Amino acid sequence: MGDEDQSGSANQPQIPLRISIEADIRFNRLAFAGAGAGEVQIDPASGSTRTDGGLVDLGGLALTGSARITGEPGRAVRVDLPHSIRLTSQTGGHADLVSLQTSLSPSPRIGPDGTLVFSFAGTLKVSGGIGGHYRGRIPITAEYE
Template sequence: MACAISLPQSVAAQCRLCATDSSTLSSNRAPEQNEIPLNIEITANLDFSRLALLNRAGGEVELDPQSGQRRISGALTDLGGLSLHGEGRLTGAPGRLVRVQLPERIILSAPNGATAELAKLDTDLPAQARLGGDGRLTFSFGGRLRVTGNASGQFRGRIAITADYE
């Protein structure tokens, strides 16, 4: 069993402050005439590497977003290979506060129809993340992969990551 989460290489982030309709703004501030759009680029995909399911009880493997350390529990065993936490880069208006949101969970699928769940997605960003003076902010993300039953295959899925100015 191998798992790689593929993400679009360049995805336009949601930018509520760029909207012209004042009802869609996320703050009381009026949008500036030359607002710099907020963009997100995924620079490294999340990859749990190769694992084997020992019995139907299943197990979990977690990738820490800060250290990239992989923790395996339950009836999974490591078959070697390199696991990677995901990495992304935001670009936009220098010094602006941003909010990055990840889905609660996604279902991954293998070509043979087997599924696994990716949950507890998290980033290494602080609660109040801010773009640097150059308008950039790099972050890492990880999560917990749950495999049960007789699931096998190379699991893939897409993570919808959104980013907004605060």
């Protein structure tokens, strides 16, 4: 027996996965009208928005989030996002970002260049009538399949 390296096999990736966020989710400028509760949804594939309830769209630019995964070319990956995130504002308000989705296909793979780029978005649910600039972190995880 020689000094063969047993640490790698055909099924184990040689390049670790790395995730970088290239753009944050950005919702339009919104105002409360009436009840002080409502929601706005951004579609992760098209970027289109839909506002419901007591929120009024004041315009501006709504953007999906964008992420880049780098890893071993051709490898299948699983990407997970949480179901919901609590966002807070400096004025004491809170909102929930729910139903997070990506633009990924059902079986995503790292491309031949070693990257996989996708967008992500969800539905922002606001209640309580407290305005502000809401912020939070979305933990995105990825693993080789």
